[in-house]
Amino acid sequence: MSEHTPIGLGHEATITTALTHSGNFHVDETLGYVVLHYALAPMGDLRARILGEGPEDCLKFFRSRDPERIQAADIVFDVGGIYDPPKGRYDHHMKDKPLREDGTPYSAAGLLWKDYGKAAVRNLVRTTVDDATITAIWQSIDKSLVVPIDQDDNGVAKMGKLSLADIVSACSPPWDTAELHGPEEAKRRETLGFANAAIAVASHLVNTVDRVRASLKATDRVLSAYKNAQDKRILLMETGMPTEKVIFEHDLPVIYVVSPTGSGQWNVKAVPPERGAFGQRISLPEAWGGLNGQDLAAVCGVADAVFAHPARFICGAASREGALAMAQQALKIDAELKSQQS
Known part of the structure; x- marks a missing residue:
């Protein structure tokens, strides 16, 4: 976990600007955005924010490769060539990329989950639970969902067919969209695809958090019943x-x-x-x-x-x-x- 206070946490009244790259998108930056949404602005409209629609909230989100926009953003992930969490930089494409303790390279989603995952879980859990349970849920999802995304995005091991990675990829417009409909329409469809992917990933994360919470509750009850x-x-x-x-x-x-x-x-x-x-x-x-x-x-x-x-x-x-x-x-x-x- 983080030894610094991640940007945006503890400052709910402050507007935080987050940015990832435009163009082809994958499950790691999609999940990264979803994690930031639930950690920093869970009451906002996850999809409308991507499309530039709806009321503003405390999280602004952009997809761009423009160096000036990257420089100006508070949190930048999966682009920019820098991993510096205290400064809000969460890229993993460098030669000396950030690694887990077992040597597995992080994806952008993994880096953001490390710093913002517990806050996201805390906002997603709908019942009263203690900090130990929040940590247990965070660890379970890290192991079951985030590590496979780290491995897939870094070419270590593919998640496989019908995985969350496949679902996100299916939201991308086909390769010939610009050829058939022109560059502006292709860009619009790409943005819409990312928004649709974010909704799918968010739904999966919401359900996974609740199922892990229930699983931990079941563990306590089963062990108690066995003891008695x-x-x-x-x-x-x-x-x-x-x-x-x-x-x-x-x-x-x-x-x-x-x-x-x-x-x-x-x-x-x-x-x-x-x-x-x-x-x-x-x-x-x-x-x-x-x-x-x-x-x-x-x-x-x-x-x-x-x-x-x-x-x-x-x-x-x-x-x-x-x-x-x-x-x-x-x-x-x-x-x-x-x-x-x-």
Whole structure:
């Protein structure tokens, strides 16, 4: 993180001018603009500012390669040949380019995320969270989104098809736009394309921040439920939420997760042998597979049993107690089978 106070932060009444290059645009300068928007002027109109429309706010934004305009701007990124954060310069195209601790070269987005990312996250989170959570969200997005953009923009590793980089590139007008429509119309379409790309990137960032926030919340609840579990093989969750990520990241020996559904039913879901894999650490009993209602209840011994999937990775009951009993019964049946085989 930054050891200086980034330009514009802590001075909300001051108008800050930010600039990146004109011409072809990529995901790094698009995300860089979006980060500055949410860090410095989240109440402004992100798209209208690019198009020069709408009311002015505390962030002005330009796309230009004019040396005089570059010199005059408060924050310049992805152009200008200078990396000097205290002076608001965030280019990365120099011979001695700024590097992460592991040697990965930064993109303009990475450099701005380093200085302005936490402020952007703080303005994007819609619930009350502490500074540690803000930092955790910032770090998660840095790892999952910003580092891949750094790598893609610097030719280290491509993000791949249908990535955010591809979505941004698709907003650019085709190469022959000037040939078909003239230079002025080509310039207008380029600006419009950048505005459209910024909206797409902003939507992705907004959703990612909220999903990471929720993921951190889920981690706390899953670990708490595991700590309180009488049988560590059965994770009883009082609210439905993602659990698999936490189970594998913390190496929890959970076999079945019991949790409510939106319809009021309670399900038992078998944990896979590894994260994201098909199969189960322990499948539900073979005799249950594909049965429903009274047929299932007669076999499993749980009166309010509702269903058991033919693939035996999930089953359910009408009540919390019923689902918990199904999970316990499934473990008992598995133990008996293994005892018979040994």
